Amino acid sequence: xxxxxxxxxxxxxxxxxxxxxxxxxxxxxxxxxxxxxxxxxxxxxxxxxxxxxxxxxxxxxxxxxxxxxxxxxxxxxxxxxxxxxxxxxxxxxxxxxxxxxxxxxxxxxxxxxxxxxxxxxxxxxxxxxxxxxxxxxxxxxxxxxxxxxxxxxxxxxxxxxxxxxxxxxxxxxxxxxxxxxxxxxxxxxxxxxxxxxxxxxxxxxxxxxxxxxxxxxxxxxxxxxxxxxxxxxxxxxxxxxxxxxxxxxxxxxxxxxxxxxxxxxxxxxxxxxxxxxxxxxxxxxxxxxxxxxxxxxxxxxxxxxxxxxxxxxxxxxxxxxxxxxxxxxxxxxxxxxxxxxxxxxxxxxxxxxxxxxxxxxxxxxxxxxxxxxxxxxxxxxxxxxxxxxxxxxxxxxxxxxxxxxxxxxxxxxxxxxxxxxxxxxxxxxxxxxxxxxxxxxxxxxxxxxxxxxxxxxxxxxxxxxxxxxxxxxxxxxxxxxxxxxxxxxxxx
Amino acid sequence: xxxxxxxxxxxxxxxxxxxxxxxxxxxxxxxxxxxxxxxxxxxxxxxxxxxxxxxxxxxxxxxxxxxxxxxxxxxxxxxxxxxxxxxxxxxxxxxxxxxxxxxxxxxxxxxx
Numbered sequence: 001x002x003x004x005x006x007x008x009x010x011x012x013x014x015x016x017x018x019x020x021x022x023x024x025x026x027x028x029x030x031x032x033x034x035x036x037x038x039x040x041x042x043x044x045x046x047x048x049x050x051x052x053x054x055x056x057x058x059x060x061x062x063x064x065x066x067x068x069x070x071x072x073x074x075x076x077x078x079x080x081x082x083x084x085x086x087x088x089x090x091x092x093x094x095x096x097x098x099x100x101x102x103x104x105x106x107x108x109x110x111x112x113x114x115x116x117x118x119x120x121x122x123x124x125x126x127x128x129x130x131x132x133x134x135x136x137x138x139x140x141x142x143x144x145x146x147x148x149x150x151x152x153x154x155x156x157x158x159x160x161x162x163x164x165x166x167x168x169x170x171x172x173x174x175x176x177x178x179x180x181x182x183x184x185x186x187x188x189x190x191x192x193x194x195x196x197x198x199x200x201x202x203x204x205x206x207x208x209x210x211x212x213x214x215x216x217x218x219x220x221x222x223x224x225x226x227x228x229x230x231x232x233x234x235x236x237x238x239x240x241x242x243x244x245x246x247x248x249x250x251x252x253x254x255x256x257x258x259x260x261x262x263x264x265x266x267x268x269x270x271x272x273x274x275x276x277x278x279x280x281x282x283x284x285x286x287x288x289x290x291x292x293x294x295x296x297x298x299x300x301x302x303x304x305x306x307x308x309x310x311x312x313x314x315x316x317x318x319x320x321x322x323x324x325x326x327x328x329x330x331x332x333x334x335x336x337x338x339x340x341x342x343x344x345x346x347x348x349x350x351x352x353x354x355x356x357x358x359x360x361x362x363x364x365x366x367x368x369x370x371x372x373x374x375x376x377x378x379x380x381x382x383x384x385x386x387x388x389x390x391x392x393x394x395x396x397x398x399x400x401x402x403x404x405x406x407x408x409x410x411x412x413x414x415x416x417x418x419x420x421x422x423x424x425x426x427x428x429x430x431x432x433x434x435x436x437x438x439x440x441x442x443x444x445x446x447x448x449x450x451x452x453x454x455x456x457x458x459x460x461x462x463x464x465x466x467x468x469x470x471x472x473x474x475x476x477x478x479x480x481x482x483x484x485x486x487x488x489x490x491x492x
Numbered sequence: 493x494x495x496x497x498x499x500x501x502x503x504x505x506x507x508x509x510x511x512x513x514x515x516x517x518x519x520x521x522x523x524x525x526x527x528x529x530x531x532x533x534x535x536x537x538x539x540x541x542x543x544x545x546x547x548x549x550x551x552x553x554x555x556x557x558x559x560x561x562x563x564x565x566x567x568x569x570x571x572x573x574x575x576x577x578x579x580x581x582x583x584x585x586x587x588x589x590x591x592x593x594x595x596x597x598x599x600x601x602x603x604x
Contacts, residue, residue, distance in 0.1 A: 276541040
């Protein structure tokens with residue numbers, strides 16, 4: 001163990017030297033970026049000057065605007081594409097969880113993931129959207145607001161004032177329609193909830209989990225989301241969480257932690273003598289495919305969080321996102337190689353996600369260099385966290401708590417360390433504010449999840465019987481097999 | 493009639509099958525099994541925890557044949573499956589009471 005720590009230190013020192021060299025090269029890139037920025041700003045100012053107020057006062061006028069309308073169409077389109085990309089992350093979650101769990105629980109894992117994306121979108125339409133974005137309908141300070149059930153807008157609406165308010169940028173304050181805003185954010189809600197399903201896999205009772213996940217995504221997620229993106233108290237404080245390192249990932253990770261503490265570890269995972277017995281995932285190909293899908297989806301997750309198709313911002317976000325994920329893969333792989341003797345594929349897969357989670361809070365305010373560092377450190381942290389949770393007898397089959405909870409916090413704090421000011425010094429990010437933001441949201445998620453899960457445990461239990469856990473949840477909960485060997489008879 | 497159960501290393505399957513085919517034996521049942529004799533297992537590591545794997549993958553070949561070809565078959569299997577290294581496997585021979593071909597309902601040596 002000591003020998004591997006020395007090896008790790010040497011690698012980190014060499015890595016730091018490489019990084020310093022990278023940094024020298026990076027300064028020249030930053031200069032180029034500055035030059036292009038000045039040119040872009042000059043052109044935009046000219047264009048805006050041409051279209052003096054009033055730009056438009058009705059939808060019809062807006063659709064005639066030669067510059068503003070096409071820009072709106074492009075911005076709106078990008079966010080819709082991003083929503084679809086975030087949706088594909090559920091294919092990623094499904095396969096990585098299925099791959100890292102045993103074959104006898106595959107149907108159960110997939111069912112949980114399928115249900116969550118469905119109930120996430122449905123409850124977001126019912127109440128989540130309007131809890132998260134109360135607008136002027138705050139009820140309890142800036143901690144809880146509710147703008148009424150439903151998305152708040154009907155496609156059969158004819159009142160021109162309402163149409164203007166919901167479908168134009170001047171009315172809606174975003175360069176997208178209300179529908180686009182809703183569907184993009186709905187995909188995020190579903191993503192937050194599905195993080196828990198991996199951590200509780202292979203022993204949670206299905207109906208209990210479905211109930212828990214429904215309430216978590218319908219109520220808890222939009223509440224914490226409103227504190228920041230809904231212009232609540234954290235937003236007022238200057239807290240920065242670009243695409244949800246804390247709002248989505250930290251939230252999910254710490255909710256998962258609470259659930260796992262109540263649920264307990266899988267049978268046979270921890271021996272009475274303190275030994276940790278590995279429970280092997282049944283399909284590494286599925287797990288790897290899952291991570292590739294998640295990585296792909298992240299381009300929409302972060303890219304769409306720019307909330308427009310602004311070429312400078314979106315392209316920078318693509319770059320920082322990719323670099324952080326890449327760095328996470330490499331450092332996780334090498335950390336597991338050095339500290340755990342062999343390069344572990346499942347750790348490298350977790351490393352990719354850790355890097356991506358890490359950059360999510362500040363993808364639009366990090367230099368490429370910083371993205372590499374933040375992602376790289378996340379890759380190291382996740383390996384240590386996975387091993388540490390096991391030593392603490394907290395059983396997390398897929399590493400969800402380590403990837404999303406721990407690295408979500410890291411990504412949020414990293415904004416207070418590495419981020420540059422997006423408007424030349426006026427906006428500053430403070431480590432303390434980041435800490436308060438992540439602690440309050442993760443703390444709320446943990447407590448909410450703990451209380452909810454304990455209540456459900458008291459009412460209906462949360463864990464399957466020992467017999468069922470041994471036989472597999474596919475048979476026990478679903479009466480189905482994921483990989484049936486012997487086919488039933490061909491004729492009646 | 494006799495039955496041969498041969499436990500062999502997985503990559504030797506094609507060789508053994510070809511060796512038996514040369515003797516005119518074309519029917520067999522093959523299964524993927526795990527097992528160990530005196531060959532020890534090995535250590536693996538998964539997400540930071542080590543564990544030993546005692547069972548090693550092997551292939552089991554089952555052939556039912558006439559008494560007359562038994563000795564040649566056993567010799568052919570051994571020659572094809574041997575590597576000289578530990579873990580080569582074993583051949584078991586037992587007596588079969590009867591064999592019936594399902595399609596034609598032929599019995600005895602005509603069925604194998």
